[in-house]
Amino acid sequence: MSEGAINRTIETDVLVIGGGGGGLRAAVAAHDAGARVLVLSKGIVGKSGLTQTAVTGFQVAFGYADPRDNPEVHYGDTIRGGYGLADPALARIFCDEAIAAVEDIESFGARFDREADGKLTQRKLDSSQTYPRSIKKGDSLGTPIMQALRREMNKRDVPRLHEMLVTRLLKDGDKVCGAIALDFQKGEIVEIRAGAIIMATGGAGELFPVHSNTPDSTGDGYALALNAGADLVDIEFLLMLGHAVLHPATVRGVLFTFQYLLTKGAKPLFNSEGESFLSNYDPEGNDNPARHIYARAVYGEVREGRGSPHGGAFFDPGSVSHETLMESLPSQTKYLEKFGVDMTQPIEVGAAAHYVCGGIKINTQSQSTVPGLFAVGECSGGPHGAGRIGGNSLTEILVFGKRAGAEAAAFANAQGAGTPNSDEVLAEASRVTSYLSRKRTGPRPNEIKTRLQKLMNDYVGVVRNNEGLRNTIAEFERMEREDLPAMSMAEDNRVGNYDWIEALEVSAMIRFARAMAGAALLRTESRGAHYREDYPELDDENWLQNIVIRHTGNDDALAFETRACTPGPEYTAALAEAS
Amino acid sequence: MEKLNITLYRFDPSCDAEPRLQSYDIESDGPLSVLQAIRHVYHKVDGTLSFRNSDCRRGVCGICSMMINGRRQLTCMCLATDGMTVEPPSNRTIVKDLVFETD
Numbered sequence: 274m275s276e277g278a279i280n281r282t283i284e285t286d287v288l289v290i291g292g293g294g295g296g297l298r299a300a301v302a303a304h305d306a307g308a309r310v311l312v313l314s315k316g317i318v319g320k321s322g323l324t325q326t327a328v329t330g331f332q333v334a335f336g337y338a339d340p341r342d343n344p345e346v347h348y349g350d351t352i353r354g355g356y357g358l359a360d361p362a363l364a365r366i367f368c369d370e371a372i373a374a375v376e377d378i379e380s381f382g383a384r385f386d387r388e389a390d391g392k393l394t395q396r397k398l399d400s401s402q403t404y405p406r407s408i409k410k411g412d413s414l415g416t417p418i419m420q421a422l423r424r425e426m427n428k429r430d431v432p433r434l435h436e437m438l439v440t441r442l443l444k445d446g447d448k449v450c451g452a453i454a455l456d457f458q459k460g461e462i463v464e465i466r467a468g469a470i471i472m473a474t475g476g477a478g479e480l481f482p483v484h485s486n487t488p489d490s491t492g493d494g495y496a497l498a499l500n501a502g503a504d505l506v507d508i509e510f511l512l513m514l515g516h517a518v519l520h521p522a523t524v525r526g527v528l529f530t531f532q533y534l535l536t537k538g539a540k541p542l543f544n545s546e547g548e549s550f551l552s553n554y555d556p557e558g559n560d561n562p563a564r565h566i567y568a569r570a571v572y573g574e575v576r577e578g579r580g581s582p583h584g585g586a587f588f589d590p591g592s593v594s595h596e597t598l599m600e601s602l603p604s605q606t607k608y609l610e611k612f613g614v615d616m617t618q619p620i621e622v623g624a625a626a627h628y629v630c631g632g633i634k635i636n637t638q639s640q641s642t643v644p645g646l647f648a649v650g651e652c653s654g655g656p657h658g659a660g661r662i663g664g665n666s667l668t669e670i671l672v673f674g675k676r677a678g679a680e681a682a683a684f685a686n687a688q689g690a691g692t693p694n695s696d697e698v699l700a701e702a703s704r705v706t707s708y709l710s711r712k713r714t715g716p717r718p719n720e721i722k723t724r725l726q727k728l729m730n731d732y733v734g735v736v737r738n739n740e741g742l743r744n745t746i747a748e749f750e751r752m753e754r755e756d757l758p759a760m761s762m763a764e765d766n767r768v769g770n771y772d773w774i775e776a777l778e779v780s781a782m783i784r785f786a787r788a789m790a791g792a793a794l795l796r797t798e799s800r801g802a803h804y805r806e807d808y809p810e811l812d813d814e815n816w817l818q819n820i821v822i823r824h825t826g827n828d829d830a831l832a833f834e835t836r837a838c839t840p841g842p843e844y845t846a847a848l849a850e851a852s
Numbered sequence: 853m854e855k856l857n858i859t860l861y862r863f864d865p866s867c868d869a870e871p872r873l874q875s876y877d878i879e880s881d882g883p884l885s886v887l888q889a890i891r892h893v894y895h896k897v898d899g900t901l902s903f904r905n906s907d908c909r910r911g912v913c914g915i916c917s918m919m920i921n922g923r924r925q926l927t928c929m930c931l932a933t934d935g936m937t938v939e940p941p942s943n944r945t946i947v948k949d950l951v952f953e954t955d
Contacts, residue, residue, distance in 0.1 A: 314906070315906060316904075316906025316907075316915070317906060317913075317915055317954055320913045320914065320915055321906040321907070321908075321913065321915065325908060325912050325913055326908050326910060326912055413912070415912070416912065435954055436904075436906070436954075457951075458947045458951065458953070487906065487907065487908055487909065488905050488906075488907070488909065489905055489906045521882050521883055522880075522881065522882050522883070522884070522888070523882075523883055523884060523885045523888065523931070526909075527909075527910060604911075608910055608911060608929075611929065612883075612885070612931070613883070717899060719895050762899070763898075763899025763900050764899065764900045766864070766900070766948075768864075768866065768902075768947060768948050769902035769947050769948035769949065769951040770902070771894065771902060771903060771905060772899055774905075
């Protein structure tokens with residue numbers, strides 16, 4: 274195979290990048306709207322991605338458990354949980370269309386837990402929900418959703434390609450017209466021509482050493498969209514949770530969702546001195562605070578020298594009985610016990626990266642600021658603002674997946690296929706293949722990734738400050754300038770070369786990390802998932818604004834812009850109540 | 853510090869006449885799952901090993917299923933043990949090493 278050449282070309286109307294729940298929902302919708310669809314995943318379409326690992330619930334305001342609940346109340350909760358920065362139009366669609374989206378997935382055969390009267394069971398996960406609203410299926414909610422979507426994909430015989438890493442989006446003028454991908458199994462460079470593209474690439478947990486995501490959550494979609502000229506929004510809001518298991522290493526990062534099962538008055542965490550501490554960190558003094566407070570509280574105890582041996586705190590097994598765990602979290606409990614965790618003894622828990630609240634800025638059509646480029650799920654930005662409340666993520670992929678699929682099909686139908694610039698295609702093929710001919714003397718991709726993860730953990734994680742962020746951004750710039758050009762792989766084999774995949778991923782990770790750190794530096798306040806120890810207060814006077822990021826003229830420079838956000842009466846009412 | 857010797861299946865159909873088994877010594881701070889042990893080899897011992905990295909890590913997706921000492925199991929759900937052998941399922945076409953063609 275010659276270097277720098279395209280090995281094969283594929284044509285489709287709608288290209289879906291990502292084979293998790295959002296990608297499959299979008300693919301089914303685009304197919305039903307009459308488009309030819311192709312789904313690519315860098316893993317296995319329908320089996321990779323985070324959706325299948327979902328545990329607790331998704332929010333849909335049927336009002337079965339409490340008749341006072343309805344989409345309007347859900348909307349208010351979403352705006353408050355986003356600390357005023359969610360895009361009101363997107364949050365409105367999201368809450369209004371949630372019920373229909375669940376009816377759709379049920380019509381695809383997904384089954385959820387029901388009460389004796391036949392109505393769906395709804396529970397309250399935490400204080401972010403005004404009324405019990407979360408639908409569940411045992412403690413494995415992702416499984417029925419993915420099974421149903423896989424079945425619909427098969428029924429429609431939607432074409433899919435596994436283990437294809439997209440490395441660049443292609444454009445014809447202003448709009449997207451295709452992509453370049455590396456085929457891991459064949460070692461080939463593939464050009465895909467498409468009338469519209471849907472990004473469903475998930476999040477970026479792998480930017481951190483401990484996270485709840487799948488190991489391939491490297492944030493490729495954000496970097497691809499930036500490169501294509503799309504805006505990102507709200508990406509400084511990186512939700513860190515504080516209840517991931519830290520020890521043993523076999524289960525590090527797995528979420529232990531005990532906080533939904535606590536008895537009244539329980540104090541679930543204690544420090545190395547045996548003291549409970551969560552209420553000290555919650556403005557409202559709760560012993561079971563909002564989930565982003567958990568991470569901050571554990572971080573604070575560790576910094577004060579009261580942490581557990583592996584940098585966390587201890588879960589008190591007395592706060593939830595083993596019977597309750599086996600009844601409500603059987604999969605989680607059995608999994609942890611299999612790896613030697615004694616659930617009747619204190620368990621070390623601590624911070625793990627969980628969710629990027631922002632992402633590729635979308636409009637009500639689920640379209641980015643680049644015509645023809647759509648986004649759905651965690652990689653998109655707008656519906657959540659500064660914090661995503663528990664249970665709003667699965668609902669989001671179903672609502673916006675359906676929208677993105679239909680809109681992308683309509684766009685492709687109306688606009689037809691574009692023609693990529695052949696110089697751009699060849700330049701990308703040659704960039705990708707250039708890794709093969711590098712010397713074997715530089716750092717391997719994983720060494721650079723480990724460096725990046727440590728910086729993210731220390732300076733862009735739970736607690737941030739001016740100096741740390743500035744130094745980290747300078748270090749990222751140095752890494753882009755010096756480490757990436759020197760990076761080398763263990764071999765030059767084309768087939769099944771994971772170093773090659775990781776080299777391309779790491780380049781994208783540093784770009785996205787730099788964007789996230791840049792936005793965190795700019796936001797001189799604390800809000801939702803973003804906490805600045807040098808600006809610990811919420812500052813509505815100056816910061817009721819979204820930060821929008823895009824690439825400027827050349828590929829390397831990022832421009833940050835602030836835009837006023839008008840959250841509406843739901844947010845101001847919540848503020849008045851809080852004060 | 854834990855020390856393990858594990859044996860992994862190696863085969864590059866483009867240049868090898870026959871598959872072979874290669875043994876590796878690994879050291880870690882504590883117990884590892886089989887999946888983590890494979891990654892450990894790739895990161896720390898032999899970067900030419902081909903493997904998959906798009907699995908769920910918690911026994912849901914099934915992508916990491918391999919033959920462990922001759923028995924098909926999820927590598928994310930089993931502890932790595934000294935002397936173990938890990939091979940791809942015998943009925944699959946091998947892409948390279950632990951990567952085999954999917955359905």
